[in-house]
Amino acid sequence: MTTYESEIRTLLASRADAQQAKDIDRLMSFYAADAVYYDVVPPLRFTGVEEIRGNFLRWFDGYVGGISLETHDLTLAAGGDAAFAHMLHLDSGERKGGLQASVWVRESVCLRRSHGTWAITHEHVSVPVDPATMRVWLPSERDQPA
Secondary structure (H helix, E strand, C coil): CCHHHHHHHHHHHHHHHHHHHCCHEEEEHHHEEEEEEEECCCCCCEEHHHHHHHHHHHHCCCCCCCEEEEEEEEEEEEEEEEEEEEEEEEEEECCCCCCCEEEEEEEEEEEEEEECCEEEEEEEEEEECCCCCCEECCCCCCHHHC
């Protein structure tokens, strides 16, 4: 593993810790000022840290307590001042209204290194959809990652 890969793995783990703790200021420290974020909820994109911050606060507000976020199948490539990562997340916790459910999400992240520091410049989160019904596809036990 290269030094850059190690740095990015540390950044992504710290970001997940901030998400689980709902620590918005620490979470936003990982994003570039001009970052673009594509989420599973409208609008089509969130541009810049203020819009992204608002979207994370919306997500946090949907949970009664903390958020459990397990990262699986993290793959990354880094070279020069750019890096790319993709992974699966199992997002779970008690949602407002009493719903206790887990959902798998897919995530891709692009990062840029500037002045010795990595920052997320682009993120894309998605959930699988069954095109026949246009409903969210929830994987069965046999579809789960190892």
